[in-house]
Amino acid sequence: MAIPVAAALSTSFALDKVTGWIPKAMDYLEPYKPDIKNVNINYLNKNTELGLVIHVPTGKKRRIRDIELPSSQFCKIDNMMDGYFNQINLDEVVRTDGQKVYIKASRLPSSETYFIKLKGILPQKTLDDIVFVQPAQNKDRKDGDERYWLNSMIRNAESLENLWEALNVDNVTAGVDIGIERYLSTNLPPELKKGLEAMNSWAKATYSSHWGDVSKAWLNMRSVRNSKLTVEELVEMFKTLTTTEFFSEFIEIDTPYNLGEVKNKEPYQTLPQNMYAEAHTRLTLKKPTAEGYLTFKKDDYVESVKSKYNEII
Structure with a gap:
């Protein structure tokens, strides 16, 4: 009861x-x-x-x-x-x-x-008043990696210690948008880039249901069918590149954070502009702050994409 x-x-x-x-x-x-x-x-x-x-x-x-x-x-x-x-x-x-x-x-x-x-x-x-989570937008580049700074804290922890013996906040979450489309579009082989652009146009057109856009996108898709890779092969390849299991291999995260959900935020896109990753941590009155980096191994990811392409052509 x-x-x-x-x-x-x-x-x-x-x-x-x-x-x-x-x-x-x-x-x-x-x-x-x-x-x-x-x-x-x-x-x-x-x-x-x-x-x-x-x-x-x-x-x-x-x-x-x-x-x-x-x-x-x-x-x-x-x-x-x-x-x-x-x-x-x-x-x-x-x-x-x-x-x-x-x-x-x-x-x-x-x-x-x-x-x-x-x-x-x-x-x-109330939750926002108790816990501050800095939006993880600032990033720096180091040795082919992109690093996103994470910062979370219990607000006014000293005053809360005077009120309560213990305060535990689990699964404090910082969301990170990791840009991938612009890097891949500049590093992909021309044929693969053309196929990607055609499929993204097709996905957007079918999502909007505008007949003129759909017709134009369909013509672009027909040109892809005459390339070395079939449309089905391209779709399957890009789908693999944005799965949680595959993309997570290129993310590292500093203690005291742990990697949470990783997903494609734009499932209607063959290749999204961003992948989304969550960083989780635990805050207490004894340890009221958590700081660290979420690192995206950008260069390794781009090279892996090229290798996937070479495997199937």
Whole structure:
């Protein structure tokens, strides 16, 4: 059973904004001395877990008073344990009326401390306020390689350390557009370049459905059929050059980053202008920054394309 509880966590450079929804929840929980232990965020899917401890003393108040929390669609109670790490059945102790969530204190097992885990989806704006990811657009060239600088960080980490014992942000993602079309178009053999241009024109024309463009592109495609390679061979070759498995061989990435998704961003193009690669890393309050290069082995890739061509002619 998942019970809605608090509004979404929101943060900014100002400390009062960093706490976001927490003051409202803390107002409700103030009699129970709430202590936030950890916050875990998945940057890719925005799934968030927040763990906190509350203190519920024994006595008359415990028998007659429920623990109240604000209700919201943004977060839900996912788990609850007593101070001895025994699981508590939420169906037996939790109810909601749409406005508030009520934990029946009299039904809680004997213990004075309880751990509550909240789960929810973090809004993109909140995520951007917590984590900064520098767009990986700047690049330099070195020994036939192209290098893209990666820089990610938890904003205002020192202030967050004063609030929480732990903050973990997994799968922090930097996307990189790697240009390939202009390099290949200037290094390909003339016949292969002609075939590529004809197929790209055909792909664009069929995608737009403009009859004049389609007719012109078809004539260009007929000229390719009279070359050393068939259209089918050319399509298969360029398809291979933009597969994840093949293209990933020409990407290197510095620690603490790992290579994530690699894909063709323009599948309607025989050879896209750019390939897309993701770099993933993990940020914590102990290691709030990550820097490094994603390197595209450009010259090696171009040579590999030439070799593929020579294999099939």
